[in-house]
Amino acid sequence: MPRRPKNTKPSAPELLSGLGEAILDAMPVGIYVVDRAMRVVAWNAKREEGAIGKPRARVLGKPLRDVLTEGGYLATEPVVRQVFESGEAYEQMSETPGSRLFSIARLPVKRNGAVTHVLARFDDVTEQRALEMRVIANDRLAFLGQLVAGVAHEIAEPLSGIAGCAEALYELADRAGKKPAARREAKKFRELIKGEVARCERLVRTLMQSSRPGRSDVSDLKAEAEIVTRLVERHPAFARVKVVSRIPEKLLAGIDPDSLRQVLIALATNAARAMSGSGTLTLHGGKSHGRIVLDVVDSGPGVPPLIRPRIFEPFFTTDAATGAGLGLAIARSLVRGRGGDLVLRPSHKGAAFRVVLRRARKDSGGEP
Numbered sequence: 001m002p003r004r005p006k007n008t009k010p011s012a013p014e015l016l017s018g019l020g021e022a023i024l025d026a027m028p029v030g031i032y033v034v035d036r037a038m039r040v041v042a043w044n045a046k047r048e049e050g051a052i053g054k055p056r057a058r059v060l061g062k063p064l065r066d067v068l069t070e071g072g073y074l075a076t077e078p079v080v081r082q083v084f085e086s087g088e089a090y091e092q093m094s095e096t097p098g099s100r101l102f103s104i105a106r107l108p109v110k111r112n113g114a115v116t117h118v119l120a121r122f123d124d125v126t127e128q129r130a131l132e133m134r135v136i137a138n139d140r141l142a143f144l145g146q147l148v149a150g151v152a153h154e155i156a157e158p159l160s161g162i163a164g165c166a167e168a169l170y171e172l173a174d175r176a177g178k179k180p181a182a183r184r185e186a187k188k189f190r191e192l193i194k195g196e197v198a199r200c201e202r203l204v205r206t207l208m209q210s211s212r213p214g215r216s217d218v219s220d221l222k223a224e225a226e227i228v229t230r231l232v233e234r235h236p237a238f239a240r241v242k243v244v245s246r247i248p249e250k251l252l253a254g255i256d257p258d259s260l261r262q263v264l265i266a267l268a269t270n271a272a273r274a275m276s277g278s279g280t281l282t283l284h285g286g287k288s289h290g291r292i293v294l295d296v297v298d299s300g301p302g303v304p305p306l307i308r309p310r311i312f313e314p315f316f317t318t319d320a321a322t323g324a325g326l327g328l329a330i331a332r333s334l335v336r337g338r339g340g341d342l343v344l345r346p347s348h349k350g351a352a353f354r355v356v357l358r359r360a361r362k363d364s365g366g367e368p
Contacts, residue, residue: 030122033109036063036084038077071353076120083108083118093125095289101126116140157225162193217338218360219260220296221245221285228264237269242276247285253292254358259334263342266327267353271298274351287359294355303351308344 024031033042040063052069068076079090083106091105103125109117127209199265222245229243251261259307264283271281279299287295303311310316312330334343340357 029124031119032059033117033119034080035117038080040064040067042119047122079106080118080120084115087115093289095291100124101289162197166193184208216258217225219253219255219257220248221251221253221292223258223302224257224260225264225283225285225294228261228268230269231261232265232272235269235272237272237277241272241275242279242280243268244282247283247294250284251287251292252342252360253294254360255335255338255340259338263331263334264354266331267296267355270327271296271300271351274298274300276300290359291340292357292359294357295352296355297347297352298350300350303344304351308357311344313344 021042021044024042025046027044027046030046030049031042031044032040032047035041039061040059041061043059045056047053054067054148065073065081074265079092085107087110089105089107091103093339094104101124103123105121107114107119107121109119111162189365208345218284225245225247229245232238233243268281271279275281275298281299282295284295304365307316307318312328312332314326316329328342335342335355335357340355343354343356345352345354
């Protein structure tokens with residue numbers, strides 16, 4: 001076998017030849033690797049398949065710009081540059097016009113501590129997502145059962161209080177007649193009864209709203225956000241909270257207005273409490289991969305890592321004095337019940353919740 005002259009670099013096809021190339025070909029996901037010059041140095045067998053697949057011999061050693069579509073390159077190039085500069089992986093979800101859903105990751109490849117290449121991985125998760133949606137549907141039924149049990153437990157306490165107050169009122173009325181002090185005491189018990197009955201009504205109304213869609217399945221995000229802003233601005237928790245709305249006009253989502261308002265109020269109230277009544281709450285709206293997205297971002301301390309897995313659990317709360325722990329749980333149930341999702345996104349500062357919704361049938365234009 002002839003030796004390569006000194007000080008000459010191996011060609012791109014040779015760079016990952018042999019075992020390394022065989023390993024990449026054995027992977028069940030599409031993979032390619034680029035160097036710092038943005039040239040393709042590896043292209044596995046899975047990337048040769050499908051509608052956007054290309055033969056390996058036609059892409060190895062070529063600039064990534066010549067391999068991807070113009071739109072694909074414009075979206076990919078800044079991300080790859082970022083991975084080269086930061087040395088950190090970048091992951092995202094992407095939906096193709098044919099409604100295939102891909103999990104995409106760009107991973108840094110390091111030698112002697114320096115990033116020399118970026119590996120791009122593409123995994124078709126369409127079937128996995130469909131299975132998740134079926135699990136979500138079953139999870140919603142289980143959640144409602146759990147919620148019914150929880151509400152029944154919660155109602156038991158105020159009903160017990162009501163019974164005690166009613167008995168006290170009866171005894172006061174029977175014993176004291178029209179004495180002023182007794183009347184004041186009776187009025188105090190009457191207010192307690194009214195408050196406990198109102199609490200029962202709120203719990204029952206919340207349960208009913210979480211399990212039944214509203215009469216309309218179309219909401220204008222900007223209009224509903226403005227209504228919610230007016231509703232919360234006089235709340236004491238929002239005394240020093242600035243609400244900033246960055247939602248475009250005519251952004252229509254497939255969810256009834258009542259449910260959307262309840263979701264926004266739950267997220268806004270949660271944010272205000274997290275910021276201790278002082279900070280900025282920002283609402284970002286837009287379209288992404290055929291969905292309507294609404295980001296609710298606050299300037300608070302963020303969600304501690306230890307409780308992140310539990311924040312959507314019914315009756316889980318870090319502030320038992322002001323919350324029952326149902327707000328986020330019901331908000332997610334409402335959104336999932338209408339084909340969307342509510343997730344906590346990674347954030348360097350504060351908490352960032354994303355509401356993902358179906359596009360309303362009236363909203364047929366825009367991004368595919």
